[in-house]
Amino acid sequence: MPVANFRVGASDARLYRMRGVPSIVCGPTPYNMGRADEYVDVSELSAVYYMHTLAAFDFLSRNPT
Numbered sequence: 001m002p003v004a005n006f007r008v009g010a011s012d013a014r015l016y017r018m019r020g021v022p023s024i025v026c027g028p029t030p031y032n033m034g035r036a037d038e039y040v041d042v043s044e045l046s047a048v049y050y051m052h053t054l055a056a057f058d059f060l061s062r063n064p065t
Contacts, residue, residue, distance in 0.1 A: 026051070 013023035028044035 011025045013025045016023040027048055028040035030038060030040060032038045
């Protein structure tokens with residue numbers, strides 16, 4: 001289930017938002033971020049994969065005008 005939160009991270013979304021472009025950052029939950037045993041859940045990684053696949057399909061399926 002998606003949740004809204006604020007994290008320290010390296011994203012350009014803040015630059016888009018400063019220019020008035022609605023932006024989000026999404027991805028799997030990073031457990032132990034920055035440590036040797038960092039990991040993500042495979043189910044979350046799979047969900048991100050499908051999201052990107054469907055977004056690309058939607059974008060590439062549009063008829064040019």
